[in-house]
Amino acid sequence: MSIETARVIWSEGLFLRPHHFQQQERYLESLLDARVQPLQAASYGFTRFVVDQALLLQGKLALQSASGLMPDGTPFDVPSPQVLLNPLDVPEGTRDALVYLTVGVRRTGAKVVALEPSERRTRYVGLDTQVHDHVLGFDGEADLKVGGLVMGLSLAEHLDGSLSAMPVARIVERRADSGVVLDSRFIPPMLHVNAHQRLRTWVDELHGLVRQRAEALSARIATPGTKGVADFADFLLLMACNRYEPLLHHWRMGPQVHPLKVYAELLKLAGECATFAQESRRPPSFEPYAHERLADTFEPVIEEIRRAMAAVLEQNAVQIALRDLGKGLFGADIPDPHLIRQGYFVLAAAAQAPKEQLRGTLPTQVKIGPPEKIRDLVMTMVPGVRIEPIEAPRQIPYHANYTYFQLDPRSEFWSPIELSRRLALYVAGDLPGLDLQMWAIRQ
Known part of the structure; x- marks a missing residue:
C-alpha cells in the first residue's frame, strides 16, 4: 500500500479540506480491495x-x-x-x-x-x-x-x-x-456460469448425459438374472455418475457458481471418465483455467466427457437362458454373435452330490451340440462339444455349491452353433437337485 492510500488521522482542531475526505475514500477503497481480492481467483x-x-x-x-x-x-x-x-x-x-x-x-x-x-x-x-x-x-x-x-x-x-x-x-x-x-x-x-447462455447450455447438456448414462447403468445392473454379474467398471462409473448428477443439477438451478469452480469439478469428472473410456486408462492433458478464454478452457473438457458418456460399455458376462424341454433336454439361444466369436462359454452346475464327484462325472453325462444334431449325439457315442472343469470365473457370480465347466470350441459341432446361434444340451442319468446355468464371457 502506498502513502496515497494511507488512512487519515482525525484529531481535534483539524482544519477540514476536501483532501481529507478524498484521502479517506482512497483508504477505504484500497482496504476493501486488499481484503476482497485474495478471496477468489479470477474475481472479475x-x-x-x-x-x-x-x-x-x-x-x-x-x-x-x-x-x-x-x-x-x-x-x-x-x-x-x-x-x-x-x-x-x-x-x-x-x-x-x-x-x-x-x-x-x-x-x-x-x-x-x-x-x-x-x-x-x-x-x-x-x-x-x-x-x-x-x-x-x-x-x-x-x-x-x-x-x-x-x-x-x-x-x-x-x-x-x-x-x-x-x-x-x-x-x-x-x-x-x-x-x-x-x-x-x-x-x-x-462470475457465474448461469450468466452466459453457452455455459448454461453446457451444464444442462452434461446433466442430461450423466443422468442418461446413470439410468442405463442402473437398469443393466438391476436386470433380473444378472445380479452380481455387472462388471466392476459398471459400478464405478455408476458411482461417478451418481456423484456428479446432483452437483450438475445444483449448478443448473440457480446458485451463483464461479466458472473456475465448475471447471475444477469437470476436470475431476473427465479424469474419472478416462478410467473407462481411454485405452490408456489415463486422462488427456488439459489446459490451465484461463478466465478470459473460457471457450478454449471448457471445450476440451466438455468434449472428453461427451465422448466418455457416449461410449458403449459392454458387459463382460452375459447369462444365456437355458429352457428346460423335459427329459434332461435343454435349449438355448445366443443373442449376440460376438459372444461366440470373441468369448468363451461356461456351464455352472450344482446337484445334491459332492463337488468332486460332479467334476468327474458331469463331462461324461452331458452332450452339447446344435439342436438339429442333439438326437444323433444322444443315440451315439460321439461326445459333441466337450466341457472341461475350471475354477470359478471372476466375471460371474460365485456360489460355493456350484462347479464350473468351460465349453471347448474346437469341436466340429461348434461351427453349426456359431452359425445358428442356438445350442442344445442333454444330461444323461439322474442327478438329484441338478441346477444348470450357462454364461458367455467376453475376452
Whole structure:
C-alpha cells in the first residue's frame, strides 16, 4: 500500500479540506480491495450480459444490459444513470478484433473527477441530482453533485496503461452493409456460469448425459438374472455418475457458481471418465483455467466427457437362458454373435452330490451340440462339444455349491452353433437337485 492510500488521522482542531475526505475514500477503497481480492481467483467478470442485437446491424456494438466487476474491482451496472457508456462505432474493415469494456484506473497524482459531464477523460464526471433527507421529521431536498462512472468500449489496439479493460466480444467482421458479425463461440469473463447462455447450455447438456448414462447403468445392473454379474467398471462409473448428477443439477438451478469452480469439478469428472473410456486408462492433458478464454478452457473438457458418456460399455458376462424341454433336454439361444466369436462359454452346475464327484462325472453325462444334431449325439457315442472343469470365473457370480465347466470350441459341432446361434444340451442319468446355468464371457 502506498502513502496515497494511507488512512487519515482525525484529531481535534483539524482544519477540514476536501483532501481529507478524498484521502479517506482512497483508504477505504484500497482496504476493501486488499481484503476482497485474495478471496477468489479470477474475481472479475460479468454477472449479467446482453448485447444489443439491433445496433449490430447499424455497425455499432453496445451492451443492452450488463453488470459485474472490472479487473480493478470496480462494480458496474448498465443501463444506469450512474454509468456513462456509449456504443462503439466499429470501423470499416474491422476483422478478427477483440472489443474491451474499459474504465480509467486510479493513478497516483492523476485527476479522478471532472465536474462537467462533457469531460470524459477522467474516471468520474459530475452529475447533478437531488437527494431527500432520510431522517424522520426533516423534509426537503438538497442539490448534490455525484460521480458518474465513465466507461467505454474499445478495440484492443486502442488500449493503454490508463485503462482497466475486460474483453466483451470478438468481432469476426464488419460487412459491406455495415452489419457487425460477432464470434458466437467467444465467452467473456463471467462470475457465474448461469450468466452466459453457452455455459448454461453446457451444464444442462452434461446433466442430461450423466443422468442418461446413470439410468442405463442402473437398469443393466438391476436386470433380473444378472445380479452380481455387472462388471466392476459398471459400478464405478455408476458411482461417478451418481456423484456428479446432483452437483450438475445444483449448478443448473440457480446458485451463483464461479466458472473456475465448475471447471475444477469437470476436470475431476473427465479424469474419472478416462478410467473407462481411454485405452490408456489415463486422462488427456488439459489446459490451465484461463478466465478470459473460457471457450478454449471448457471445450476440451466438455468434449472428453461427451465422448466418455457416449461410449458403449459392454458387459463382460452375459447369462444365456437355458429352457428346460423335459427329459434332461435343454435349449438355448445366443443373442449376440460376438459372444461366440470373441468369448468363451461356461456351464455352472450344482446337484445334491459332492463337488468332486460332479467334476468327474458331469463331462461324461452331458452332450452339447446344435439342436438339429442333439438326437444323433444322444443315440451315439460321439461326445459333441466337450466341457472341461475350471475354477470359478471372476466375471460371474460365485456360489460355493456350484462347479464350473468351460465349453471347448474346437469341436466340429461348434461351427453349426456359431452359425445358428442356438445350442442344445442333454444330461444323461439322474442327478438329484441338478441346477444348470450357462454364461458367455467376453475376452
